[in-house]
Amino acid sequence: GAVVSQHPSWVICKSGTSVKIECRSLDFQATTMFWYRQFPKQSLMLMATSNEGSKATYEQGVEKDKFLINHASLTLSTLTVTSAHPEDSSFYICSARTDLRGFNTEAFFGQGTRLTVV
Amino acid sequence: AQSVTQPDIHITVSEGASLELRCNYSYGATPYLFWYVQSPGQGLQLLLKYFSGDTLVQGIKGFEAEFKRSQSSFNLRKPSVHWSDAAEYFCAVGDSNYQLIWGAGTKLIIKP
Numbered sequence: 665g666a667v668v669s670q671h672p673s674w675v676i677c678k679s680g681t682s683v684k685i686e687c688r689s690l691d692f693q694a695t696t697m698f699w700y701r702q703f704p705k706q707s708l709m710l711m712a713t714s715n716e717g718s719k720a721t722y723e724q725g726v727e728k729d730k731f732l733i734n735h736a737s738l739t740l741s742t743l744t745v746t747s748a749h750p751e752d753s754s755f756y757i758c759s760a761r762t763d764l765r766g767f768n769t770e771a772f773f774g775q776g777t778r779l780t781v782v
Numbered sequence: 783a784q785s786v787t788q789p790d791i792h793i794t795v796s797e798g799a800s801l802e803l804r805c806n807y808s809y810g811a812t813p814y815l816f817w818y819v820q821s822p823g824q825g826l827q828l829l830l831k832y833f834s835g836d837t838l839v840q841g842i843k844g845f846e847a848e849f850k851r852s853q854s855s856f857n858l859r860k861p862s863v864h865w866s867d868a869a870e871y872f873c874a875v876g877d878s879n880y881q882l883i884w885g886a887g888t889k890l891i892i893k894p
Contacts, residue, residue, distance in 0.1 A: 761879070775823065
């Protein structure tokens, strides 16, 4: 299947700093990418849907000024956690959806980024 | 409210035994149903999906799932598990654009 690369796989940062996470589709173009947050022993929570060339659509309760999403090209979306605090510590996962239609559409997932804010 | 319930947090089965992971959903429209597997250090991998048609869906790695509309269920099955199947399994419901609602996951433990 197609490959989505997420970088870094883990990061530790100080409280108050910002962290950028990259999500790249390596062998396909993705007009749409999704950003999720996963808490331990809980399900994935969709944070936002990122569309290339336009503003991301954030889910209710997700602070768009805190979680900045940029989707500047068909193969790259970034999530920046601004002014990070310990409660932002979590596992962040991106996925990229193929630009096919119907049943052939599929979303491929990155390996995830473990963010720890100290 | 739209939701996905995976009632078993973890399941332990012996290698070679059969497996069934349960998934129930609540969704306001025609559901598109998915099962994903997450292994440590790896991204989520799609096992199978149901959009329409035959309610028994075959997936990769010998997995299958059956959509039962009357029970709002989409249980995952495998006739004989292998040690390499140990992982976390997620059921999800959504639309064909992959706007997904996820269950909490079931951790599968394989006994030798």
